[in-house]
Amino acid sequence: MELRRPKTVLFSNTMRTHTLFLPVVLLLSFVLNSAAQTVAPTKSEISGCNVDLARLAVAQRADESGTVSDTEERVNILTRVADFEWRYDKQAAHDHLAEAYKVAAARFHEKGFENENDQGIAIPKPDLRFRVIEAITKKDTAWAKKLIDEILAEYEKDAEDKTDDRDKARELSATLSIAISTIKSDPALSWYLFRRVMAGRLDSHWLFTLYEVAASDPRFADQLYSELLTRYRSEKPRRFLFLSAYPFASNRIVGIDKFQFGSSVPATLGPNPALQTRFLTTLMQNFSAFVVDPTNLTAPAEPHRLGEPAYVVSALNELQPIVAERFPSLLPQFTELSTIANSTLNDNLRQSMDDKNEREAGFRSSFETRIKELEQADEEGKLTDEMIVSVATWGLDSLSEDQMKRLLPWIEKIDDKDAKEATTNFFWFMRTKRAVRDDQLDDAEAFAAKVKRIDFRIVVLFELAEARTKVINSSAAALGILSDAAKQVRSAPDSVPKARVLLGLASKYEKINHAAAIDALSDAVNVINHLQGTEVLQTTIRQMIKTRRSLFYYSVEVPYYGLEETFKIVGKNDLDLTIANATTLTNKYLRTLAVIGAAQSCVDNKKPSKKKPQKR
Structure with missing residues (x-):
């Protein structure tokens, strides 16, 4: 496969509106081509890298930012x-950051928190102020702390007056x-924050924070947890139970709200008896x-929550x-x-707990119980799509291979065509991931x-x-898998998923075959130019399973789909x-x-560059 230029004509869509950019790129192209013709490049120069020209190209992007109308993009x-x-x-960099924060703060004061709609689900948009601060933390800690x-x-000032839980x-x-x-x-800085x-x-x-910290630094997470226990030792029971999962390395908290709050747990983290x-x-x-303070037992519950004694007793x-x-x-x-705690429950609160437990019985049941x-329901003619989808999407990643096999015939019983297709897609996706995790690679491919x-x-x-x-000597097999994927992707209509996949292919190919990486990158650019907006930057793929009476929603984080990171990865070998x-x-x-x-x-x-020693 040959290295190739992009299929689109250079500057064909931008020549009139971005005239300032033209000389730089032409100069860059001229310098690179001239150098290639007159000087045999050394290994470190093969990419055509020239720092001054690279800086100039980036500087022009800053100048162009003033013409970008979208606040987040700017x-x-x-x-x-x-x-x-x-x-x-x-x-100059400080000035850019100051301008960015000024723009972000003005946007927040005008709009407040913003959301975007994704298949009927409100997804919070990022607070641009913190996006700028995150960049500042890498350069100026004192400035970042001041802004935070x-x-x-x-x-x-108004935390208690906020009515929207989100x-x-x-x-x-x-x-x-x-x-x-x-x-x-x-x-x-982390400890300060x-x-x-x-x-x-x-x-x-x-x-969620404790587990994210543990994934990065388990010892730091343990110290943080100890400090949290001390700081919040007198917190109300419902809130105190947010600290109940970490010492057991559990994906759910303890108590009546356990199915409202859960988190993934780092694979390297185990139970800690001392913290328990x-x-x-x-x-x-x-x-x-x-429980010994009577005023606690009659205090009103927090909005949308049960009374505090329910959390004490259930835990x-x-x-x-x-x-x-x-x-x-x-x-x-x-x-x-x-x-003593059980004696504090009144009849109304006890009934509320029973009702909640009954509603969540399916979540508490084992796989065997739910199959039964x-x-x-099937024998009684009461089987519904909702019942099947609930079993097929809950805890699928923890099922054994045998349990997954037993689940598949039930998915086939889903009546709604779209729901069956989406559930089947999710099933095979999760089953493939499980096979990869278990090193059953041939099964995973199938x-x-x-x-x-x-x-x-x-x-x-x-x-x-x-x-x-x-696996040693397996690059050829990996290249074959990627090539097969590339054929499927290139035959599909242009879409955001297609563009993201091509970027992913470029990143993956770069580890195996640089020519194939450039090829995939060029295809990705052409697809992106046929799309609207900047959705290609998203790194999450989402799917909704909609039945007659219920909605099931899941998302998958996708690595290597970042536009900037992909260009950085591929550019290491060919600027x-x-x-x-x-x-x-x-x-x-x-x-x-x-x-x-x-x-x-x-x-x-x-x-x-190595400086020659001066002659004495």
């Missing part, structure tokens, strides 16, 4: 240009996200103080078998507390062929290819063709990201 352009330019001109403190101070803690979640991202690069958020009430964001002991003793102290009932088995020394005190329920949605199929084909490359592809993107924002990605590959990999 902010992202300025922050990315600043990140690129920081090593060369800190003042200002935002949180404003948040704390917006109540967005600032806190964004702050925690930055804290997580700086654990390795700036742990002092974590403790800054601890100034507020305990809420569900800590459940601390949690249980702190919980008993918390609950003991709660104690769930934990008692664990205490009896693993912590017998705590059992007498625990049993006494449980007896399907069998019984299963992947049954995933009908092409974007989902490519995801698992990518995972399969990665697994193949980990000339990569940046040529980047400059043919017609969307200004996408073009900026692609140019920066390609340029970044140049400056990151350019070896510093």
